Amino acid sequence: MKNIIYLYKSLFCILLLLSTSCQLTEDLDEYEPLYSLPGETAISNQTSAELALTGMYASLRQTSLGGFPHYTIVPSTLSGLDTGGLFSTGVEDRGFQSNNPDPTGTKTRAIYTNLYTLINRANWVIEGTEKLVSSDFVNPERQLEIIGEAKAMRATGHFYLLRLYGQFYDLTSEYGVVLNLVPAKDANPRPRNTVAETYTAILDDLEDAIVEAPNATNKYYASSVYAKGLKAKVLLYQGDYSQAALVAEDVINNSGSNFGLMPTFGELFQHDGANDYLNTLESLFNTYSDLDEGIGSGNFWDGIFANTSDTYYELGENGTMTINGQVIKHDATRIPYMQLGTPFNSSFNGNFKYKQRQGINLYETHYHLRMAEIYLIYAEAEARRNTEVTIEALNALNAIRLRAGATTTGADGFETYPTTISYPEFLEAVRIEKLMELATEMGEDFYDMVRYEILVTPTPSGEDFKVSMVNPTATNPDKFIIPIPETSIIAGQGIVKQNPSYEQ
Incomplete structure (x- = not known):
């Protein structure tokens, strides 16, 4: 719906209440108190709940520090699909390219902070909307839908963090991520959760979102279909292949006329106003943008940063x-x-x-x-x-x-x-x-390579698959994930453990 264009322009005041500094430089999982009294009372009716929800989705757009789209580029740099662009020549970029990421890097920190910003905004939406009563809504059903959308995004944020910063491929590992399931209201650091605990929290949120989120909506809002599709993906990563197959099959066969394969590959990427690029049949969820978008994925993947x-x-x-x-x-x-x-x-x-x-306005989006x-x-x-x-x-x-x-x-x-x-x-x-x-969409090329190696997947030649078969620099399995930003480790006072092989 077109109203979202105006909602984005109305975000300034609500985001002052529901997020931390616009510079996104807080270190440990966006823990700085969110002006607690206003933050806890900002959601008072359906209108303010919708505004807060819009602010949550805005976390997926590019920030001044580049949390998105760098999240989509870094995994493909680790795989070798991205070989670096015109401005990707610094120490941090060379570290990604050689599979030796730098814990002090700005992109490493920006992605980490940006994803926790998404999660924390989702938490404020969930907590604030749950406190309301049905009479606060013009459409009483909308209360649960908003909560369901926020839970889908909280699951998305935790899953993205786990894939990039946690040992997502080992269910017995202690190196999951710090789960944020309530709004951050103090500066007390918390230890990382295990990988198994992280997966449980993600799947719990997705189960709720499948029931609570709307069935069909604009594709730049989370739906129950997106939650179900993400559940299939999470189950695949978790190694529960029977359930992953059943859920994926359900998505393919029972999602309704609003979801399916586009007739051709090229139609997915027609960047013009005549095509409803943001609501294509094939998308389960994508990032919102408008025709006035100044910079986005295109500038990054077109030889500038990738x-x-x-x-x-x-x-x-x-x-x-x-x-x-x-x-x-x-x-x-x-x-x-x-x-x-x-x-x-x-x-x-x-x-x-x-x-x-140049000179032509184009939609910019990520298909999540x-x-x-x-x-x-x-x-x-x-x-x-x-x-x-x-x-x-x-x-x-x-x-x-x-x-x-x-x-x-x-x-x-x-x-x-x-x-x-x-x-x-x-x-x-x-x-x-x-x-x-x-x-170049969401880094699946690298995560698949990691899964195939860890799963000891046989190749047609008879060898077991190794990431180094594709990228010769990727020889240290510890560095199949990137480090927790050093600033967060320091702020965590030793409570948040660094990933193996990155300890100082």
């Missing part, structure tokens, strides 16, 4: 898998589309997903989750739970290839995968398909 690697394009254009003598290319249509993005500097590869044209990824989550989970390639898993994988223009003739080239594909071949095909489909 640069899509030549290796990625070469893999898509020339990479193949041979199955029973049939040579199947990894891609043919998405790679050329990506290369249409002309960068500011001709020595860098462009990226049409976030293309910028879209239906193509749900199909690929289902394909992997269905295969892993059976330790074999089922027809259902194969059909899900091939659905995304067919949408990308693959044919089913059985000849060599950009074809669908045949039923004779082996289990190791299938798992590798899913990983590469996600890379081709989701490259």
Whole structure:
């Protein structure tokens, strides 16, 4: 709805009450008191609750310190997909590029702070809205919907933190993240929760959001469908493949006419006002933006702060898998589309997903989750739970290839995968398909690589997959995650433990 444009312009006063300093420099999980009396009374009716909710979503937009979109770039830098842009030449950038992140880096801190800002704003929305009564709402059902949306975003924030700063791949690890489940009202540091505790909190929030959040809304608001889709993704990361497959299948089959695959890959990224880019059929959730957006992902991924690697394009254009003598290319249509993005500097590869044209206003957004990824989550989970390639898993994988223009003739080239594909071949095909489909969106390329190594995933050649097979600098498993910012460790007075191999 168009009113959100005006809501963003009305945020100044409410954000003074519901968040910390606009510079976002607080160290330990945005713990500085939020002017407690005004913060606790700012939500008094439906209008103020909606404003607070809008302020929560604003955390996903770019800040002066770049929490977003740096969150989407850093994992792809660790994987080697991003090779650095015109301004990515500092010590911190070189650390990401060599898989040796710097605990004192500004991007490391900005992402960490920005995600806790999202979580803390969600907490204020939940606490404030729960205190109201139904008569405070024009539509009494809206009270639970607002709470459900906030819980979906709190789960999103904790999941993003866990993937980047916690050992998300080890359910027995003590290195989860600090869970914030109530608004921060004091400066008392708290220890990190375990990975298992973090997953439990995320899934609890998602279960509530599936019930409470609205079924269908503008795609820049969280819905019950997004919560269910994120649950499938979290379950995949957690290693619960049976449940991940069941939930993903439910999302694919039962989400209603507002959710599905777009007819073509290119239609997802038509950056113009004529196309409802923010409400595309395929999106489960994306970040809001308007036509007056000054800077965003395009400026970052178009050669300024990030640069899509030549290796990625070469893999898509020339990479193949041979199955029973049939040579199947990894891609043919998405790679050329990506290369249409002309960068500011001709020595860098462009990226049409976030293309910028000077003098033309374009929508800028991040797809946090879209239906193509749900199909690929289902394909992997269905295969892993059976330790074999089922027809259902194969059909899900091939659905995304067919949408990308693959044919089913059985000849060599950009074809669908045949039923004779082996289990190791299938798992590798899913990983590469996600890379081709989701490259530069939310860092899935790196997180998949980490999961595949930790899961001791067999490759078609018979070796177990290693992250270093893709990025030779990624040899230390401790550095598959980045460090907690040093400022937060210091502010935590020794209570918040640093990740292994980053201790001073």
